[in-house]
Amino acid sequence: MANRFMTAKSIVAMRRWGVPAIVTLAALAALTVNATARQTRPAPPTEETAPRDAGEPIMAIVSIKTQQVTLYDAEGWILRAPVSTGTTGRETPAGIFAVIEKDKDHHSTLYDDAWMPNMQRITWNGIALHGGPLPGYAASHGCVRMPYEFAETLFDKTRIGMRVIISPNDAAPVEFSHPALFVPKAEALAAAPARAETLAREAEEAARTADEAKKAAATTAREAASLTASLRKLEGLKTRADAELALADKALAAAKTDQARARAEGVKQKAALKATELGAQLDTAKTDAKSKPDAAAAAKDAAKAAATRKADTAKAASEAKLALEPVSVYISRATQKIYVRRNTHKPWPDGGEVFDATIEVPVTIRSPDRPLGTHVFTAMARNGAGLRWTAVTIDNADDARDALDRITIPQDVLDRIAPTALPRSSIIVSDEPLHRETNYRTEFVAVLNNQPQGGLVTRRPTVVEVPVASANYWGNNGFFFQPWNSQPGYTQPRGGQYYQQPMQQRWW
Numbered sequence: 001m002a003n004r005f006m007t008a009k010s011i012v013a014m015r016r017w018g019v020p021a022i023v024t025l026a027a028l029a030a031l032t033v034n035a036t037a038r039q040t041r042p043a044p045p046t047e048e049t050a051p052r053d054a055g056e057p058i059m060a061i062v063s064i065k066t067q068q069v070t071l072y073d074a075e076g077w078i079l080r081a082p083v084s085t086g087t088t089g090r091e092t093p094a095g096i097f098a099v100i101e102k103d104k105d106h107h108s109t110l111y112d113d114a115w116m117p118n119m120q121r122i123t124w125n126g127i128a129l130h131g132g133p134l135p136g137y138a139a140s141h142g143c144v145r146m147p148y149e150f151a152e153t154l155f156d157k158t159r160i161g162m163r164v165i166i167s168p169n170d171a172a173p174v175e176f177s178h179p180a181l182f183v184p185k186a187e188a189l190a191a192a193p194a195r196a197e198t199l200a201r202e203a204e205e206a207a208r209t210a211d212e213a214k215k216a217a218a219t220t221a222r223e224a225a226s227l228t229a230s231l232r233k234l235e236g237l238k239t240r241a242d243a244e245l246a247l248a249d250k251a252l253a254a255a256k257t258d259q260a261r262a263r264a265e266g267v268k269q270k271a272a273l274k275a276t277e278l279g280a281q282l283d284t285a286k287t288d289a290k291s292k293p294d295a296a297a298a299a300k301d302a303a304k305a306a307a308t309r310k311a312d313t314a315k316a317a318s319e320a321k322l323a324l325e326p327v328s329v330y331i332s333r334a335t336q337k338i339y340v341r342r343n344t345h346k347p348w349p350d351g352g353e354v355f356d357a358t359i360e361v362p363v364t365i366r367s368p369d370r371p372l373g374t375h376v377f378t379a380m381a382r383n384g385a386g387l388r389w390t391a392v393t394i395d396n397a398d399d400a401r402d403a404l405d406r407i408t409i410p411q412d413v414l415d416r417i418a419p420t421a422l423p424r425s426s427i428i429v430s431d432e433p434l435h436r437e438t439n440y441r442t443e444f445v446a447v448l449n450n451q452p453q454g455g456l457v458t459r460r461p462t463v464v465e466v467p468v469a470s471a472n473y474w475g476n477n478g479f480f481f482q483p484w485n486s487q488p489g490y491t492q493p494r495g496g497q498y499y500q501q502p503m504q505q506r507w508w
Contacts (some may be wrong), residue, residue: 039104044136045082047150054078057154058424060129061162061392062144063170064094067137069129069146071154072173074381074388074423079154084134084145085166091452092142094394095435096376096428097122097164098443099129100326101352102155109469117148118155122164123437123445124352127455129164130153142455152399161326161343163426164375165392168451173378180404181377183386183428188419196320197432200462203310203317207247210303210310217296217303224292227285228260234282241275248272267320318344319416322356326379326424327417330444331363331407333372338363340417341443359416366406371397372406373429374448381423395431395448403429418498 045068051434055073062069071079099120106119107130116130132145144166146154164318165171211212236447248268255261286344315437322342330339340359374395379387391400398406407429430446437445437456447453 095447118151138476182421199317210306213306217299245271373397
C-alpha cells in the first residue's frame, strides 16, 4: 500500500515538474551511477619504470586478470606495462614458461604476415611476448601483446631462459627461505671455472686419442685382412712353383742328349730358385699372419678403451661446464618425478638452444594424493655464502612452505647441482605434469589445467623426428639423445607422461 502511495506521489510530482525536471533528475542519477562505477573499477594499468637503476630482468609475471606484465630484477620490480592476452577461445595459457627464442623483426606465417616485432617465444607452437596493439582488454590469439616501445626496450634487456610466469590473478615474488632450497658451497663455486677448463682440455685430448686409436685399429685390421689375402696368393704360387720343379725333374730325367739335359737342368734351377723364394715368402707371411690378428685385436681393444674414455671425459666436461650455468628444477606431483634443465647455449639448426635434460629421476612427495599447488622459487642474488630466494604462487592448493616441506629431493641430485647453484636458479613445484611442449630445446612448460588453454589448443604441433632425452646413449654433443621416429598423433611414454615432440612453427 505504501509503495503504491509513493509511486502515485512520484507520478504527480513528475507531472507538476514537467519534462525538463525529469531530464535533470535522470542526468543526476546517471552521474551518480558513473561516479560509483569509477570508485569500484580499478584504474587501467599504465607503463611504469622503477625509480632506480635497473638490473638484468630475472622474471616476467603476466597477470591475466589485470592485463599487466611486470618485470623483476634481483632487487624488485623494474618495469610494468599493460598487455593484451588471449581472447575467449584463444586464451593465453596460465602456467610456467621461459624465453626460448628471440626474433627482432618477426612476421606471422599464419595471420597474413602480421608484424610481431620484438618477439620472445615461450612455446614452440606459437605463444610469445611481442609488440602489438592494445585495445584495453584481452584480444590476442593467445600471445601476450605489449606496447611497441615497451616490447623493444624489453627485447634488448632479456636473455634466453628468462622465466615467464603467466598467472590467472595478480602474483608477485616474495622473500622466501627454506631448508630445501639450494645452498651452494664456496669452494665448489670457486673451483668450478678452473675445473671446467681442465676437463674441457682432457676431453679434447681424449677425443684426439680416440680418433688416433680408431684410425690405428682400422689400419691394423686392413693390414691383417690384406695379409690373409697375400698368404692365400703365396700358397697358390708356391704350389705352382713346386709343380713346375717336379716337371723340370721329370724333363731332366727324360733328357737323352747332352744338349737336352743342359736345357732341362737350366729350367730346373730356375724352378728350384723360384720355389725356394716363394717358400721363404710364405714362411714369413705365415709368421706375420700369426701375429697380425693379435695386433688387430689389441688395436681394436685400445680403440674401444679410448672411445670409452672419450665419452667419460666428454660427460665430465659437459657436467663441469653446466655447473657454470643456473639450474632449473621441476618437481611434478602428477608424475612423482624431478626434472633438471640447464642451457647448453648450443644453437639448434631449427631455432633455439639445446637444454641439457640428463637428470630425470623419481622424487618422494609426502601425501602424494594431496595437491601441492604451483609455486616458483627463484634464486635472485647471492646472499653472503648462500642465495637469496623468492617465491611466486599462481595456484595455491597448498602453502608454498608446506609444499616444500612435503618433498624430499634425492641426495645424489642435490650433490650434482646444489654446490654450484647460481643466481637465476629455480625450483618449480607443481601438481601439473610437464606440458607436451617441453622438449630438447625448451626449459620447462607447465600449464594450469584448471584454467583455459585456448591459445595452446588452437596450435596443434606437427610431430617430427627429433632426439629425446634418454639414459641409454651418450651423444656427441655431450647429452643423452636417443633417436625417435615419431608420426603425427603418436606419443612416446617418457617419465610417466606422454610427450609429443613438436616441430617449430613460426606463427601466432
